[in-house]
Amino acid sequence: MSELRWHLLLEEWVPESDYHIAVFENRFPSYTGEQGRCEVVCYTPVHDSSLGEQSVEHIQDLIEVWRDRTNELGRLPNVRYVYVFENRGEAIGVTLSHPHGQIYGYPFVPPVVQRELAAEARYARKNGRCLYCDVIEGETSGQRTVARNDRWIAFVPPFARWPYEVHLAPLQHRGGLADLDDEDNLAFARLLKDLLQRYDRLFNFPLPYVMAMHQRPPGRGHRQHHFHVEFYPPNRSRNKMKFLAGSELGAGAFILDARAEDTAAELRAL
Ligand SMILES: [Zn+2]
Numbered sequence: 001m002s003e004l005r006w007h008l009l010l011e012e013w014v015p016e017s018d019y020h021i022a023v024f025e026n027r028f029p030s031y032t033g034e035q036g037r038c039e040v041v042c043y044t045p046v047h048d049s050s051l052g053e054q055s056v057e058h059i060q061d062l063i064e065v066w067r068d069r070t071n072e073l074g075r076l077p078n079v080r081y082v083y084v085f086e087n088r089g090e091a092i093g094v095t096l097s098h099p100h101g102q103i104y105g106y107p108f109v110p111p112v113v114q115r116e117l118a119a120e121a122r123y124a125r126k127n128g129r130c131l132y133c134d135v136i137e138g139e140t141s142g143q144r145t146v147a148r149n150d151r152w153i154a155f156v157p158p159f160a161r162w163p164y165e166v167h168l169a170p171l172q173h174r175g176g177l178a179d180l181d182d183e184d185n186l187a188f189a190r191l192l193k194d195l196l197q198r199y200d201r202l203f204n205f206p207l208p209y210v211m212a213m214h215q216r217p218p219g220r221g222h223r224q225h226h227f228h229v230e231f232y233p234p235n236r237s238r239n240k241m242k243f244l245a246g247s248e249l250g251a252g253a254f255i256l257d258a259r260a261e262d263t264a265a266e267l268r269a270l
């Protein structure tokens with residue numbers, strides 16, 4: 001763990017300048033207590049940089065850090081789920097502009113993951129296969145593919161709720177960060193960088209997004225879960241945001257005016 005100091009007047013973190021990747025406990029967490037854990041991961045000491053600008057080797061190291069923290073937090077008696085995520089950009093409400101992500105150790109399995117696990121279990125019972133493996137199978141035509149390599153695929157899912165939503169997933173069945181081998185890590189780092197660079201080229205500015213890693217809960221169960229990373233940029237276009245309004249907030253029904261095939265083609269062409 002590297003040390004960070006909170007600058008009271010500038011309201012920013014002051015990291016040690018010689019670190020590679022730093023992890024520290026969040027001192028102003030939105031969710032904490034004896035029950036859970038909140039950690040901040042500083043991707044790099046370079047302030048005006050981003051995850052997508054890091055070298056593939058650096059991103060590989062970061063994946064190692066995510067994996068180590070997943071294993072470490074997953075072993076804590078109160079932690080039932082380890083959630084790795086990033087909020088990027090002021091549009092998402094980020095006050096700390098230094099490139100960073102977060103890790104929450106929840107004392108429960110959060111609702112979105114619970115719903116995925118339940119759907120996957122139902123699907124496996126009915127069809128004897130992994131739901132998400134079949135979702136990937138459905139992407140062979142490449143119409144919704146943004147990029148892919150020998151181990152990972154990035155695609156706009158047919159059920160996307162945001163215009164430029166992308167899922168990044170291993171082609172082979174893996175449950176979470178702990179299940180990735182070195183080859184998986186390398187291919188993951190390459191495609192993650194590829195996707196983030198496309199995002200920043202889309203409108204020629206650093207695209208705001210939420211990056212959400214959906215991995216299986218710690219322990220031996222939930223083998224039906226297929227690891228994937230979901231990205232939700234709030235932009236509909238260069239200067240228009242998608243706002244969650246009556247249908248989304250009040251009825252839980254997302255309305256989209258973009259076709260997954262079209263936004264995928266746009267991202268693929270960049
Ligand atoms: Zn699978």
Ligand SMILES: [Zn+2]
Nearest residue numbers: 116214228230
């Ligand atoms: Zn998911």
